[in-house]
Amino acid sequence: MAKSLPRSPLAPAEFPALPAIGGVRFAAAAAGVKYQGRTDVMLAVMDPGTSVAGVFTRSATRSAPVLDCQEKLGGGTDQGAAILVNSGNSNAFTGHYGQSSVAEITAAVAALTDLPQTRIFTASTGVIGEPLPHDRIVAKLDELNAGLSDTEMKAAAEAIMTTDTFAKGASTTVEIEGKPVQIAGIAKGSGMVAPDMATMLVYIFTDAAYEQASLQALLSAQNETSFNCITVDSDTSTSDSLMLCATGASDVDATGNADFAKGLRTVMLDLAHQVVRDGEGATKFVEIQVTGAATDADAKIHGLAIANSPLVKTAIAGEDPNWGRVVMAIGKSGAKADRDLLSISFGDVLVAENGWVAPTYKEEQGAAEMQKAEIAIKVDLGLGDGTSTVWTCDLTHQYITINADYRS
Amino acid sequence: MAKSLPRSPLAPAEFPALPAIGGVRFAAAAAGVKYQGRTDVMLAVMDPGTSVAGVFTRSATRSAPVLDCQEKLGGGTDQGAAILVNSGNSNAFTGHYGQSSVAEITAAVAALTDLPQTRIFTASTGVIGEPLPHDRIVAKLDELNAGLSDTEMKAAAEAIMTTDTFAKGASTTVEIEGKPVQIAGIAKGSGMVAPDMATMLVYIFTDAAYEQASLQALLSAQNETSFNCITVDSDTSTSDSLMLCATGASDVDATGNADFAKGLRTVMLDLAHQVVRDGEGATKFVEIQVTGAATDADAKIHGLAIANSPLVKTAIAGEDPNWGRVVMAIGKSGAKADRDLLSISFGDVLVAENGWVAPTYKEEQGAAEMQKAEIAIKVDLGLGDGTSTVWTCDLTHQYITINADYRS
Numbered sequence: 094m095a096k097s098l099p100r101s102p103l104a105p106a107e108f109p110a111l112p113a114i115g116g117v118r119f120a121a122a123a124a125g126v127k128y129q130g131r132t133d134v135m136l137a138v139m140d141p142g143t144s145v146a147g148v149f150t151r152s153a154t155r156s157a158p159v160l161d162c163q164e165k166l167g168g169g170t171d172q173g174a175a176i177l178v179n180s181g182n183s184n185a186f187t188g189h190y191g192q193s194s195v196a197e198i199t200a201a202v203a204a205l206t207d208l209p210q211t212r213i214f215t216a217s218t219g220v221i222g223e224p225l226p227h228d229r230i231v232a233k234l235d236e237l238n239a240g241l242s243d244t245e246m247k248a249a250a251e252a253i254m255t256t257d258t259f260a261k262g263a264s265t266t267v268e269i270e271g272k273p274v275q276i277a278g279i280a281k282g283s284g285m286v287a288p289d290m291a292t293m294l295v296y297i298f299t300d301a302a303y304e305q306a307s308l309q310a311l312l313s314a315q316n317e318t319s320f321n322c323i324t325v326d327s328d329t330s331t332s333d334s335l336m337l338c339a340t341g342a343s344d345v346d347a348t349g350n351a352d353f354a355k356g357l358r359t360v361m362l363d364l365a366h367q368v369v370r371d372g373e374g375a376t377k378f379v380e381i382q383v384t385g386a387a388t389d390a391d392a393k394i395h396g397l398a399i400a401n402s403p404l405v406k407t408a409i410a411g412e413d414p415n416w417g418r419v420v421m422a423i424g425k426s427g428a429k430a431d432r433d434l435l436s437i438s439f440g441d442v443l444v445a446e447n448g449w450v451a452p453t454y455k456e457e458q459g460a461a462e463m464q465k466a467e468i469a470i471k472v473d474l475g476l477g478d479g480t481s482t483v484w485t486c487d488l489t490h491q492y493i494t495i496n497a498d499y500r501s
Numbered sequence: 502m503a504k505s506l507p508r509s510p511l512a513p514a515e516f517p518a519l520p521a522i523g524g525v526r527f528a529a530a531a532a533g534v535k536y537q538g539r540t541d542v543m544l545a546v547m548d549p550g551t552s553v554a555g556v557f558t559r560s561a562t563r564s565a566p567v568l569d570c571q572e573k574l575g576g577g578t579d580q581g582a583a584i585l586v587n588s589g590n591s592n593a594f595t596g597h598y599g600q601s602s603v604a605e606i607t608a609a610v611a612a613l614t615d616l617p618q619t620r621i622f623t624a625s626t627g628v629i630g631e632p633l634p635h636d637r638i639v640a641k642l643d644e645l646n647a648g649l650s651d652t653e654m655k656a657a658a659e660a661i662m663t664t665d666t667f668a669k670g671a672s673t674t675v676e677i678e679g680k681p682v683q684i685a686g687i688a689k690g691s692g693m694v695a696p697d698m699a700t701m702l703v704y705i706f707t708d709a710a711y712e713q714a715s716l717q718a719l720l721s722a723q724n725e726t727s728f729n730c731i732t733v734d735s736d737t738s739t740s741d742s743l744m745l746c747a748t749g750a751s752d753v754d755a756t757g758n759a760d761f762a763k764g765l766r767t768v769m770l771d772l773a774h775q776v777v778r779d780g781e782g783a784t785k786f787v788e789i790q791v792t793g794a795a796t797d798a799d800a801k802i803h804g805l806a807i808a809n810s811p812l813v814k815t816a817i818a819g820e821d822p823n824w825g826r827v828v829m830a831i832g833k834s835g836a837k838a839d840r841d842l843l844s845i846s847f848g849d850v851l852v853a854e855n856g857w858v859a860p861t862y863k864e865e866q867g868a869a870e871m872q873k874a875e876i877a878i879k880v881d882l883g884l885g886d887g888t889s890t891v892w893t894c895d896l897t898h899q900y901i902t903i904n905a906d907y908r909s
Binding site: 418 | 558560561562563591593594595596597598599628629630631811812815816818819821824825826828829831832833834837838839840841843853855856857858896897898900901902904905
């Protein structure tokens with residue numbers, strides 16, 4: 094692990110107060126998987142009636158835990174479920190040994206919690222290609238079980254950190270039929286972050302009841318415009334996992350409820366933005382709003398081409414209003430664009446239009462926008478109604494420092 | 502322009518001695534387009550009988566000179582041709598003014614050389630979005646014309662540099678029907694380099710005769726496995742141009758000749774590798790050899806995913822034999838891969854196979870490979886016969902320094 098990194102300048106002031114979610118309890122422990130002197134395993138145990146949905150990386154080299162989770166999705170809700178996550182070792186590219194580690198852990202958790210093994214989900218994050226010392230994790234299960242509490246969600250968020258400089262949590266309350274429903278989640282991620290079906294590790298819990306297949310559809314759809322619209326460095330982890338568990342403890346069925354969907358989106362966007370704010374070496378939080386594209390898909394391609402361009406990201410790091418590099422990124426994206434129809438703004442400052450710099454544009458206005466910690470780049474293609482918003486951070490010396498040293 | 506940069510540690514010892522190419526003369530001048538105290542315009546004038554082929558960026562926001570060149574390709578060879586290139590300003594995203602600048606310059610060169618305007622090709626490289634001061638270039642045409650000489654190719658190479666730390670040239674001699682044929686070329690490029698039909702500015706000349714349409718087909722085909730297989734930072738310029746001019750002065754018709762094609766490939770690869778060796782901030786030259794892919798196209802996708810991965814490139818900068826990141830890049834590429842069939846070597850050291858680290862692998866062997874200035878990463882997918890080789894460099898602090906400061 095890298096030397097202890099300073100807290101990101103873009104981090105929220107503090108970890109939010111998360112509500113207890115009826116039907117789910119958390120615990121964290123220090124198993125010494127790799128790190129010393131910190132927690133590195135979290136366990137979440139859900140009551141019977143819990144619907145579990147998940148979205149995972151599509152990487153062709155995805156990890157053993159991801160493959161195992163994907164097999165188990167879609168099961169019944171009459172039994173409870175459990176999630177066990179460790180940091181320090183990703184159990185990825187570990188051959189058949191990796192599958193055995195997952196089997197050992199899930200069998201042990203199943204025995205401990207009296208749940209079927211098919212309802213035990215795991216994730217691992219950290220170094221690739223080293224055998225997971227699963228015995229150390231199994232040895233901590235009794236301690237984890239004894240520590241389970243509905244107030245330990247923050248401890249769980251801390252246990253899954255790797256190069257993260259702050260723990261990430263978010264929550265909201267939604268009123269359905271006059272009754273409050275809670276949604277709260279945690280996430281980890283700061284590098285190797287780019288959208289591919291899912292990104293990083295994210296666990297969201299609600300006490301609403303939700304029909305399983307509908308919950309899966311909702312999560313997949315919302316993922317497309319939240320976690321799949323963020324990128325730190327265009328690299329995609331072999332372990333990316335996003336799970337949503339609906340315990341039903343509130344006795345409110347939220348299936349198909351629009352307010353619930355909206356509340357869920359709030360929590361997902363909040364966590365997604367926190368991951369960007371903890372992007373390795375990030376000093377700027379950048380929102381790229383693309384409008385007027387031929388299609389929404391085209392808009393996203395343009396947005397991600399801008400967000401992933403090293404030249405755009407270094408210009409932002411240097412506070413350089415270098416709109417020429419934005420033009421370059423649009424041009425190379427492969428999605429439809431017409432040089433003479435597109436317009437570009439930094440914040441509310443119109444920079445370019447009609448195939449050239451805007452006649453009203455003054456360089457000092459662009460420079461002032463770039464000095465902000467939160468930057469908006471707005472691109473209108475002038476072609477149609479397609480829109481997309483993506484989020485990223487700048488590319489700085491600190492990213493190089495972290496990744497030229499850290500063995501991940 | 503960035504402060505004067507130190508010569509790349511990967512640069513060749515010196516600019517090669519280039520042969521005179523019968524039928525083409527060069528000149529360079531200091532027009533003060535942007536830079537002071539150096540040459541920034543080159544002119545090449547070819548005799549009647551010259552076939553001209555070209556490959557250009559597919560960027561949707563490509564520059565006015567690129568659009569103009571594309572319109573003019575494929576014309577007859579009964580007249581000569583001329584190429585004028587300036588550095589310091591790319592004349593890209595400059596609206597209708599940009600087209601006017603090209604028209605002004607090509608008209609003036611046509612008048613000067615007594616060639617039709619349709620045979621005058623131009624390129625511009627440098628800052629995007631600022632009006633090209635074409636008057637300064639036109640004012641230098643008499644001086645350029647007076648200076649034309651078949652020995653000024655090196656001066657031409659120097660005049661088109663931007664952030665390049667060394668001028669790039671390469672040549673070879675091919676024997677056809679017992680007669681020598683010369684091929685020589687120059688290139689510029691060090692950042693905003695990624696394959697998209699063509700990359701950077703490259704001008705290659707030969708005294709062979711070559712039928713125009715066949716020359717175009719040859720150039721397009723060879724571009725796919727040379728300039729389209731290099732990447733510095735995944736960003737694609739709006740000005741990328743590659744041109745090949747066959748003057749016929751040797752009275753040897755090389756149309757369809759295999760030795761000529763081989764000689765051309767030597768020159769193209771040499772120039773392509775020099776661009777990578779001058780990659781912004783580069784300290785390592787990296788060759789990625791992909792074999793065993795389902796198709797050649799898949800092999801190239803994997804190769805470029807590895808070559809463009811910031812996490813792979815920073816690991817190389819840190820001399821970290823972090824093969825887990827290579828696994829990650831293969832996994833995210835989108836091309837076919839099977840985790841348990843692929844193998845990875847650093848140089849001749851087998852690192853991973855059968856979905857895990859190779860039992861014979863010792864970390865110190867991998868570390869020793871990474872300490873070299875020239876690194877080979879070999880990936881075999883174990884799926885089929887598809888192969889591709891791509892070249893890139895590492896991602897260092899110096900890349901950030903250059904691009905967070907340089908207004909390009």
